[in-house]
Amino acid sequence: MTRINASHAPLPTANIFGGPDALGGNSLIHADVNSAALITHPASGSGHQVPEATLERDPGMPASTWRLRSDAWEYLRFAVKRLALAGEGEDALAQDGEVPRSLRALETIEMYWAGFGQRYVAAIGELLEAGDYKTALDRIGRVVNRLRADISDEPREEFMDAEERAERVGDADPRPRFEVLVVDETTEAERDATRAEGLRLRSAADTFIYEFVIVPSADDAVAAILTNPNILACVVRPGFTEHTRQRLSRDLAESVQIARSEVAPGSAPERTSLASVQRVLGLADTLIALRPELDLYLMAGAHIEELAGATTRRFRRIFRREDQLELHLTLLRRVSHLFDTPFFTAIQDHARRPVGVFHALPIARGGSVVSSRWIRDLADFYGLNLLLAETSATSGGLDSLLAPVRTLKKAQELAARAYGAKHTFFVTNGTSTANKIVHQALVSPNEVVMVDRNCHKSHHHAVMLTGARPAYLEAYPLNEFAFYGAVPISRIKQMLLDYRAAGRLDEVRMLTLTNSTFDGIVYDPERVMAECLAIKPDLVFLWDEAWFAFGAFHPVTRRRTAMASAQRLEQRLTTDAHAIAYREQQARLFDAEGNPASDAVWLHERLIPAPTSRVRVYATQSTHKTLTALRQGSMIHVYDQDWGREAEEPFHEAYMTHTSTSPNYQILASLDIGRRQVELEGFDLVQRQLDLATSLAQAISRHPLLRRTFRVLTAHDLIPEENREVGRPMPLRDGLSTMWEAWRTDEFVIDPSRITIEISRTGVDGDTFKHEHLMDRYGIQVNKTSRNTALFMTNIGTSRSAIAYLIEVLVKLAEKFEDTHTQRDPDHTRAITEAIDLPMPPLPDFSSFSDGYATDGVLPDGDMRAAFFRGQRRKYVEHVLPDVLWARVAAGAKPVSAGFVTPYPPGFPVLVPGQVITPEILAFMRVLDTREIHGYDPVRGYRVLLEETPAVES
Incomplete structure (x- = not known):
């Protein structure tokens, strides 16, 4: 008999977060020779055991547990089906080392998922050992069907008695399912009793169904919530142990260690003499930090009163063990709160309600459409519900966006909870408008706004509208790839120090940065804000997170979102350890007379803000770009300690200034239901998104033809060495723990969901590659290219099939390009290659404001508003063709731009009003291959302010 060794000892180095795809024929997991399974080969004699060959870990195909688990079960089904149906014998099983490896990996993984479990895997192993392949195939098929169709066999049915089987709900039950983690050291019988009790309490009237995942230790609890996105609640019983007895993979073990180290022991304000209470508090703080969407419950017996006094901030409720029914009802009730979409539900109710329309909006209720002989196809295409839901706040029945008091107010409060904000506001005309709202609310004329030179044009327009003076960072x-990175913290600090030295620091009001950038470069907002507040304790921050809304829903990416960073910074400022560190640093930064040390000292130190600093943080997000929402659906998130005192009234005034009195209710409804989605399954969706992007990058890097044609740009290409510490080119490719470490320590990191490939060897520029090859020929849509790069982005809607199709298209294009190069005349090929290899002109920095608009000629800020409005008057402006302008500049003239000149995408201006036009800018514009350039007329040229006209007051 063939022994497959699916014993109860899991594989010591099961690579739960990494490893190649089993269906591709490589190993799912990495096993060294010492931990390899032992296989008995019948042909070699009884008892002769041969260790498996060492399996080298493939460093490039990431597999989060959802993928590893799915692939392992799929492979088992494929392999056992051959044995059960094709008649292949024991030799085939013995020769397939993937089967025991998959079983051992699954025995570790299934501990952290409800529905089947470790005993189920072990039982399949025993069936295979006994040669009962058909029964094993049936058991495996049930798991695969559940994974594919998201339906559930009840957990461990083969271990249930007749009464339990009679109570089970059918496979086709359509109710949404979630899982509940129970942390407690229990026996197998106690775990079965807990699951049976959950089944007994289940009712046909319940809106949702849940199942228990029961783990014995704090380590296992952290591992479970890192690997199983279906867990929405956690019940902690004080009897748990600290450390796991599972032999986890290196990556998972390191991830658990990092997660548990994120929360310092004893940092909580509550104090208790009970060590068991401290253990509970520590675990609770860790789980909340990792997945704040989880609801935590405590189930205890002794000392329940003291526990209640110390744990209120962490646990929603405390139960005694006999309160199983109350726990059951609470779990269902709480998930119903996450499921609630007050505004979307109100829209549905309105659409179903018969009304008579004696109001505006002829399209409402379909009145002007369904009776028309000419535009009925509008209803055919979009559906009648779109028309039935069209209405206005002034018609009654639905809440007003400008003065919400009911469903919209509640929907925005739920969004604030989901994103970790103190307040959230919906915006129906994009993040461009969201940015203008925040600028107007927080900035006054002649205040200085430090702003990333390469931020979206809406920030530049907002600065102009407010009359603030931009100081460009x-x-x-x-230069090699023709786009910009991010602003190093050293440059931000230096500018603040320059304003302090000039005696103008009080004029600096706000810092605006883009996180992440269009190309996926992500800041460390907590560090940036902390070091800036150390120089100016009342600085306000606006983070443009147009491309980073998804970041709030993954334990690693969340730490670099503005809201999570603001919350951590606020908590850190209140600790005794921070106060001590601040006092110690002040002794190094100031001498005995209170004079500051040199700028070199301030730039070298990682500055610590005063405990009295104010945390005032705003984030704008294009929800529609990375999460589920209709086009132009955006949000503003607020984490401002001075909101009520300083910002609330001006913010509402700015909100009313820029928000339509006729907002699109369908956009608002999509924001509401999109919030539901990310609270209930955001972690799962974002993890898949990151994995698929990394798979794409690795496929391009490993495919012989693709890597000859394309090059995937990594952190080594996009981030200077001095701005990163971990040093790995693509950290997630090495596992979650490596990515986590980089996101904890590096000044800049790369968003793994954004893959930039360098295409010089194709022989075409980025714009041609995008339009003529990807879009026109194969329907592949990409957002951004540069002269020699193309940016591919995965999102929460990306599928593995879509990735496979893209790879297929890239292979076809690579073959085409290679064939073209082969057939071309060598001299022609050489000429094209030399043309491609010509270096791009250096990317131009902001030159300066002209003398007429610069504030003092020393610091970089200027009066852009005055220049803009002068540029709106025809008598003060001339149009100059590029060659003529070039000649003027070469002769020593300093022409001044009359408006914004903005290539789109990416959408940041190369010139702003009042800026001096330099040779570097003209050289860059001359070779720019972007088809759409706002503010530039290809027939008449640049708009330039007439030289003889003096500047005027704004």
């Missing part, structure tokens, strides 16, 4: 250039 320069991002590091990536």
